[in-house]
Amino acid sequence: MRTQLCDGLIELANNNNQMIFLTGDLGFMALEKLRDKLKGNFINAGLAEQNMIGVAAGMASEGLIPLVYSIAPFCYARPFEQIRNDVSFHNLPVKLIGNGGGYGYGVMGATHHAIEDYGVLLTLPNFHIFIPCFNEDVNLILKLSYFNEKPTYIRLGIDESDPEYVPPKYEAWRQLTFGDGPVIIVTGPIATTYIKAFEKIDKKNRPNLWILCELPILEDSLPKILIEQIHLTKNLFVIEEHVAQGGIGSQISLVLIKNNISIESFIHLCATSHHYDKCGSQKYLRKKCGIDLNNVLSKL
Amino acid sequence: MHFESGVGHIGGNLSCIDVLIILFHKLISSKDKFILSKGHSAGALYVALWSIGILKDSDLTTFHQDDTLLAGHPLPNKIKNISFATGSLGHGLSLSAGIALSKKIKSIKGQVFCLTSDGEWQEGSTWEALIFSCHHNLDNLTIIVDHNNLQGFGSTDDIASLSPLSKIINGFDLEVVTINGHSPEEILSSLKKKQNKCRMIILETNKGNGVSFMENKMEWHYLPLNKDQYNKAIDEVDSV
Numbered sequence A: 001m002r003t004q005l006c007d008g009l010i011e012l013a014n015n016n017n018q019m020i021f022l023t024g025d026l027g028f029m030a031l032e033k034l035r036d037k038l039k040g041n042f043i044n045a046g047l048a049e050q051n052m053i054g055v056a057a058g059m060a061s062e063g064l065i066p067l068v069y070s071i072a073p074f075c076y077a078r079p080f081e082q083i084r085n086d087v088s089f090h091n092l093p094v095k096l097i098g099n100g101g102g103y104g105y106g107v108m109g110a111t112h113h114a115i116e117d118y119g120v121l122l123t124l125p126n127f128h129i130f131i132p133c134f135n136e137d138v139n140l141i142l143k144l145s146y147f148n149e150k151p152t153y154i155r156l157g158i159d160e161s162d163p164e165y166v167p168p169k170y171e172a173w174r175q176l177t178f179g180d181g182p183v184i185i186v187t188g189p190i191a192t193t194y195i196k197a198f199e200k201i202d203k204k205n206r207p208n209l210w211i212l213c214e215l216p217i218l219e220d221s222l223p224k225i226l227i228e229q230i231h232l233t234k235n236l237f238v239i240e241e242h243v244a245q246g247g248i249g250s251q252i253s254l255v256l257i258k259n260n261i262s263i264e265s266f267i268h269l270c271a272t273s274h275h276y277d278k279c280g281s282q283k284y285l286r287k288k289c290g291i292d293l294n295n296v297l298s299k300l
Numbered sequence B: 001m002h003f004e005s006g007v008g009h010i011g012g013n014l015s016c017i018d019v020l021i022i023l024f025h026k027l028i029s030s031k032d033k034f035i036l037s038k039g040h041s042a043g044a045l046y047v048a049l050w051s052i053g054i055l056k057d058s059d060l061t062t063f064h065q066d067d068t069l070l071a072g073h074p075l076p077n078k079i080k081n082i083s084f085a086t087g088s089l090g091h092g093l094s095l096s097a098g099i100a101l102s103k104k105i106k107s108i109k110g111q112v113f114c115l116t117s118d119g120e121w122q123e124g125s126t127w128e129a130l131i132f133s134c135h136h137n138l139d140n141l142t143i144i145v146d147h148n149n150l151q152g153f154g155s156t157d158d159i160a161s162l163s164p165l166s167k168i169i170n171g172f173d174l175e176v177v178t179i180n181g182h183s184p185e186e187i188l189s190s191l192k193k194k195q196n197k198c199r200m201i202i203l204e205t206n207k208g209n210g211v212s213f214m215e216n217k218m219e220w221h222y223l224p225l226n227k228d229q230y231n232k233a234i235d236e237v238d239s240v
Helices: A002-015 A032-041 A049-061 A072-076 A080-088 A117-121 A135-147 A189-193 A195-199 A224-233 A248-258 A282-289 A293-299 B010-014 B017-027 B039-051 B092-105 B124-135 B156-160 B165-169 B184-192 B227-239
Strands: A019-023 A042-044 A065-071 A095-099 A128-130 A152-155 A173-177 A183-187 A208-212 A235-243 A265-271 B033-036 B112-117 B141-147 B175-180 B199-204
Touching: A002 A019, A002 A032, A002 A135, A019 A032, A019 A049, A032 A042, A049 A065, A049 A080, A049 B092, A049 B124, A065 A072, A072 A095, A072 A117, A072 A152, A080 B092, A117 A152, A117 A235, A128 A135, A135 A152, A173 A195, A173 A224, A183 A189, A183 A224, A183 A248, A189 A195, A189 A235, A208 A224, A224 A235, A235 A248, A235 A293, A248 A265, A265 A282, A265 A293, B010 B039, B017 B039, B017 B112, B017 B184, B033 B039, B033 B092, B039 B112, B092 B112, B092 B124, B092 B141, B124 B141, B165 B175, B165 B199, B175 B184, B184 B199
Parallel strands: A019 A042, A019 A065, A065 A095, A095 A152, A128 A152, A183 A208, A183 A235, A235 A265, B033 B112, B112 B141, B141 B199, B175 B199
Antiparallel strands: A173 A208
């Protein structure tokens, strides 16, 4: 999604001179065009993430709109107190962009993984989270984030859908597969690894796969058709590349309870550890915690 | 105010009240910004804002009480001239640098003044901000250090000495001057001097300045005043 990010930011920069891009020394072979376009409004803040967030908050207080980019955990975990005190408490429009959401950095190791990012940030006031699923989502999400007057966080990942697949037009909630099987709600581009296999399942058993791209989940935000499907099947899966604590599994459960929606079966597949006995690629780590396609199919 | 509320932090308030009064009466205009990085000196800032009419007598009586806007450390978005909630040390200089750089990017005039404590220079983020400020040549930023040499549980020299701070700072590309932090003339002339780079003014100050039994005593970082101490302190201040 980095190509789409760079192109989208260049497009945004054309009409918005209050845009500032700060990077924590990330962007080699990805953001050079953006740097050339933004000139003085592109700031490599170096390896100093706490300062980068504080500077961004100061800039936002002066009417600029700073976008802050780094490897996801360096973006939200290292400078957490600056995000909390300087950005969130003051409801300043600082836009965090974390690259490599979930296990995206794979074999680079546990320090580079981001499997508690949106849970942590949603504990803070005013934050709005965007999790693009498809490459096509990035451009619109950038605009939604940029013009949202609140602090936001965009969790970037890798779209693994087939090149010929045309995703439905962006919405916070979208249904990707249709059938009479269980309801499956997913965050992040891991959903793109399920689509093709689900489409091959006969209609009677085919899951209703939903992708959720914005958080928090408000009490009245569930699409009507999704509620109807849950009522009908009473069989719900929630899958996320995020730990259970603070994840969408617990958020959705709360919304269901508050809306008196009862279910008979609830399966929550999620990141189960920050580090396992051995490390490997994103695909390997997804398999380790059971959010890979084969394990999902075995649970249906 | 502190006595009536039964709270401490008075020592570090008295060490910086002189510079705050001078800043708000003689220097800061509507184009300028002030950031209190040493948020535990909120009491002194409230008094400075009261002295220029931003806060009223009735506001000060609510200090540290229930239902107040004047908490022990500044609250977010509550009081004119207080842009940020501070209190966790090591935040203010980055915020100030962001404001100063914004003014340069937007070609807007105005100075940014950031008041830090001396203990705050033990925070890594403060050094991150200093590197950034020098690198971006923030010649509209003045860093003021309240160098009272005492912190929460000992002297700054005993805990993690940076003494003399000016010698260490001199390795950075900024203007540095050390002055008597209780001399109005020295404070005013150093703040008024034209700057060509990011600059730092190190104020040599006394914790608890102006009250003999408090001066340079660590306990007045935290302790509240009792009635006798309060009366004695008032007598001393009135006699000056």
